[in-house]
Amino acid sequence: MQTVLSQRLxxxxxxxxxxxRLLDVGSDHxxxxxxxxxxxxxxxxxxxxVVKGPYESAV
Structure with missing residues (x-):
């Protein structure tokens, strides 16, 4: 599966x-x-x- 990024990302x-090596703080999914x-x-x-919804989506 290929993740499609927004233009900003x-x-x-x-x-x-x-x-x-990447550290993405406030990763938002x-x-x-x-x-x-x-x-x-x-x-x-x-x-x-730290926000539950985006964290669960990232997991």
Whole structure:
């Protein structure tokens, strides 16, 4: 499955270097780290979320 990013997150993804380790604080469903892992741009990420709904969606 390929995660489709909003234009805002797609713009942010362009700044992530190949092979980076990502920390996404306030991850909001973990869309960015998931998409970057799916495309093979990163192989490690920590996604932090404190709001129950987005956290459960990320899990």
């Amino acid at each position: 797609a713009d942010v993804a362009e700044f992530v270097p190949q092979g980076a 973990a869309y960015l780290p998931i998409a970057l892992m799916e495309e093979g741009k990163i192989d490690f990420a920590i996604a932090g979320e």
